[in-house]
Amino acid sequence: MASKQQQIHDLWDGLAEFGPTRVNEALDHAMASLCEMIGAQQACWFGAVRLDCRDDPIDGWRACAIRYLHPHPERDAAYAEHCRRLDRGDIDPSVIANLRHAGRFRVSIQHEIVPPGWYDSEFYRNLFKPFGIRDVCYMATPVNSDMESWFGFERVGPEAPLFGETERALLEQAGPALKWFHREVALHHGLLIASKPLTPAERRLLNALFSGASEAEIAERLGLTPTTVHTYATRIYRKFGVKGRAGLSALWLGR
Structure with a gap:
């Protein structure tokens, strides 16, 4: 079996082979490869854009596009509900914590950033518990001052181990070199230069x-x-x- 270091280099090299016509295939490949490296069962990518929102607790940041490694209609419904909550100003503490250092490459682990009692919250019961999500590790890459490209990696099942320093170190090693790739994904989804996201x-x-x-x-x-x-x-x-x-x-x- 290849070492983690070799897997990282294989990921870097492999993504460059897909080219601009196969961006979503490359995105799925990246998510699957990183899931394998850190022992995650599900992953998603989402593009976050800073909109012109006044008096907003998260400075106008909104997820404007999303793609799951393993799609499921119920996940799409949960995502839509999450967006509705944000637009109503119902912003969960985990979202605020993840955006605290917006503008920098960062890796955060859900169980480390949520407040006590979060796993008993309505937010967790509605958007995480139905899918058996035990923990999430997020990797955020700024593409410019008003757009970030995110990966979320999930461990599923009540006995799944929590993410820790080993997984954080792997993502911190693999992630920063992929800014060029995040730019391609953002372009493909119309989030970087387009005046409106692409349908x-x-x-x-x-x-x-x-x-x-x-x-x-x-x-x-x-x-x-x-x-x-x-x-x-x-x-x-x-x-x-x-x-x-x-x-x-x-x-x-x-x-």
Whole structure:
């Protein structure tokens, strides 16, 4: 079995092979590899963007995109409920603690940052307990002053061990070198430069635009009309502030 150090180098090298057309595949690969390294059963990625919110306890930070390694509709519903809570100003102490050092690369462990009694809170009972989540280890990477890229790694089951210094050290070693990758993920989800996050349909088309195929060929491949493809492509270019594919490609090549 490869050493942890070799696994980290294999992750770094492997992600570079995916390229801009396979960002979500690369994201799943990163989550699966890091889960294996630290003994986690589930992972998610989410992009956090700082919005213009006045008198906000977390300075306007909101999760604007999310992807689970092992998707499940109930997780999507829990995430939607979490977002509704944030918008109502119902912000859990664990969220505030995780954002205390926003702007720096950091690794935090849930059981270390939550207050006494947190595991009896409504927040835990509604958003964590139904999925058997025992502990979470978060890794946050600032991409710019108003956007962070996060991984959350979960240990599941009542007998699962808590995360500790070993897992923190591995993520602190593996994570900082991946800022270029987090930038690609943010671009792909329309969180870094786009004026608005991309919709799932627009992200699907974004991959196809990098293939070099014509709009007619993309339409046939995706089962869309050429008019729909052109409309989506125009929206994507507008969101990123470019005039066409050449400008779009330059954003990725400029990493």
